[in-house]
Amino acid sequence: KKSSHNKRYIHNMTRPTSEQLNLQGSISIHHQNKLHKANFPEERSRIENLGGRIHIPPKHPMGSRVIARSTTHHEDVGLAMSRSIGDREWTAVGVIPDPDVQVVNLEKFWNTNNIRTKDSKVFVVLGSDGLFDTRRV
Numbered sequence: 001k002k003s004s005h006n007k008r009y010i011h012n013m014t015r016p017t018s019e020q021l022n023l024q025g026s027i028s029i030h031h032q033n034k035l036h037k038a039n040f041p042e043e044r045s046r047i048e049n050l051g052g053r054i055h056i057p058p059k060h061p062m063g064s065r066v067i068a069r070s071t072t073h074h075e076d077v078g079l080a081m082s083r084s085i086g087d088r089e090w091t092a093v094g095v096i097p098d099p100d101v102q103v104v105n106l107e108k109f110w111n112t113n114n115i116r117t118k119d120s121k122v123f124v125v126l127g128s129d130g131l132f133d134t135r136r137v
Contacts, residue, residue: 031109034100036083039064043082052093068093 036043038054039061047054053067055078065078068089079090085097 037062037064038066038082047082047094050094066095
């Protein structure tokens with residue numbers, strides 16, 4: 001029976017990213033979760049099929065917004081994500097709270113990525129698009 005200590009569960013709602021960094025200064029990304037942006041085909045299709053609208057800036061498509069009519073403010077408002085734990089206004093236009101869940105087998109991860117385990121100084125950085133859209137690796 002395999003130990004569950006060799007697996008890590010990573011869930012993703014917007015754009016959490018896992019990066020493996022070498023403390024001597026070199027950076028190598030070994031795993032990155034699937035992105036969820038309103039302008040991506042799967043997300044866009046779901047939102048538009050439920051009557052939602054998406055604003056996609058021509059020069060900056062990654063800055064897309066889901067548009068909904070606010071019953072509180074009585075105006076159109078934009079949400080920068082296509083997945084969120086939100087209220088009925090957003091759920092009604094296709095913004096869902098469903099995360100992607102990925103299982104990472106750490107034993108396989110180490111072997112596949114040829115990481116020297118004895119001398120390696122490895123850590124994981126988890127963050128949302130608010131962090132990684134503003135930082136370049």
